[in-house]
Amino acid sequence: MDDDTSPFIPSTLVTSMLLRPLLKAFALRVGLLDWYYLASVRREGPLLEDGWFRSFYEGKCVDRQGEPVPWLTYPALAFLTSRVNEGMQVFEYGCGNGTLWWARHARSVSAVENDPVWYQRVRALLPLNAEVCLQPFPPADGAYARSILADEERYHIVVIDGSDRVNCAPYALEALTPDGVIIWDDSEREEYGPGFDLLTQSGFRRLPFEGMTQLVSVKSETSIFYRDGNCLGI
Numbered sequence: 454m455d456d457d458t459s460p461f462i463p464s465t466l467v468t469s470m471l472l473r474p475l476l477k478a479f480a481l482r483v484g485l486l487d488w489y490y491l492a493s494v495r496r497e498g499p500l501l502e503d504g505w506f507r508s509f510y511e512g513k514c515v516d517r518q519g520e521p522v523p524w525l526t527y528p529a530l531a532f533l534t535s536r537v538n539e540g541m542q543v544f545e546y547g548c549g550n551g552t553l554w555w556a557r558h559a560r561s562v563s564a565v566e567n568d569p570v571w572y573q574r575v576r577a578l579l580p581l582n583a584e585v586c587l588q589p590f591p592p593a594d595g596a597y598a599r600s601i602l603a604d605e606e607r608y609h610i611v612v613i614d615g616s617d618r619v620n621c622a623p624y625a626l627e628a629l630t631p632d633g634v635i636i637w638d639d640s641e642r643e644e645y646g647p648g649f650d651l652l653t654q655s656g657f658r659r660l661p662f663e664g665m666t667q668l669v670s671v672k673s674e675t676s677i678f679y680r681d682g683n684c685l686g687i
Contacts, residue, residue, distance in 0.1 A: 500665070503527050508667040514550040515667070522667065523551030524614070525638055529662035529675035533636075534558070536685045537610070544601050544608040544628065547615025548575045548585045556583040559610070565600040567616050590616040597621075601628045609684045613648075614638040622648040626655055632684040640676035652678045660687060 500506060504517035505527075514524045522530060541559040545552055548564035552575060555562040561582045566572040567590035576585055588597045598620040601611065611625040613635060625635050635652065637645065640661060649659065657678040666673045679687045 503665075505665060505667065509670075512668070521550035521553040523554050523612070524549065524667055525551070525636070525675040526662050526664040526666045526673055528664040529636070529677070532662060532677075533685075541609040541684060542606065542630075543610045543612065544606075544625075545612040545614065546597075546601075546618070546621050546625075547612075548572070551612065551614070552583055552585065553578060553580075555610075555612075556580050563604070563606070563608075565597060565615065567597060595620060598624050601625060607633070609633050610636060612636045612638070618645055619648040622651050626652070630684070632680075632682055634683050634685055634687075635678040637676045637678065639673060641674040649676075649678075656680050 502517060504515055504519075504522070507517060507519060508515050511519075514522050516522050523533075525533075537555075537558045539558070539560055543555045543559045543562040545555065545562060545564035548566045548571070552562055552564050556579065562584075564575075564583075564585040565588050566575065566585055567588060569587060569589070572585060572587045579585065586600060586603070588600050590597045595617075597615075598617050601608075601621075601624050606628070607630045608628055609630050610633065611629060613621050613625060614637075615621070618637070622635075629635070635657070637648070639645075640649070640659075641663070653659070657680055660677045660679065661674050662676070663672060663674045665671075666675075677685070677687065679685065
């Protein structure tokens with residue numbers, strides 16, 4: 454066979470193909486198989502691609518490139534990334550890196566925060582199309598939950614991911630656009646049941662996204678509550 458037509462396999466690939474089973478066999482013999490698999494997922498796979506390792510090491514919600522992302526499950530984040538557009542207005546109960554992410558992907562984002570120190574830290578990073586107000590919790594008159602109604606604005610997306618979540622639900626309903634949706638994080642928690650019941654009774658259906666999230670090594674759940682003709686096209 455002529456040299457010009459012979460198959461060519463790079464020497465580095467050959468070396469990798471030969472060494473990988475040998476390393477795995479060695480790791481198994483000396484009881485280091487867990488370390489072998491850990492090293493493997495550091496080199497490739499969804500934890501690397503989604504930015505989980507960088508998020509864990511930096512102690513904040515970021516993607517692989519270090520850009521801020523919401524503290525939602527990765528499946529929910531992937532779904533929203535493909536459907537959110539620059540014409541949407543968003544409200545968040547609880548601010549953070551998610552506020553910065555929404556500001557990049559939507560027309561505007563407003564948020565309420567109950568922690569004064571965190572409020573000052575996030576507020577210093579906000580672009581012009583984002584704002585956050587401070588409402589210490591727990592207020593006796595429910596001001597935190599009602600803060601969404603302060604500007605008489607209507608929102609395409611309301612994110613319930615802060616304090617007093619069940620009591621936020623009825624005010625979120627009041628502030629939604631007709632095609633609006635509600636994103637409820639940590640929706641696996643049973644104590645949020647009364648809030649889910651209210652949304653269901655109001656004609657909403659629930660789409661859960663279970664999976665890993667930033668910073669921690671356990672599964673969580675983010676749910677999107679929607680009606681027909683919603684802004685996300687569900």
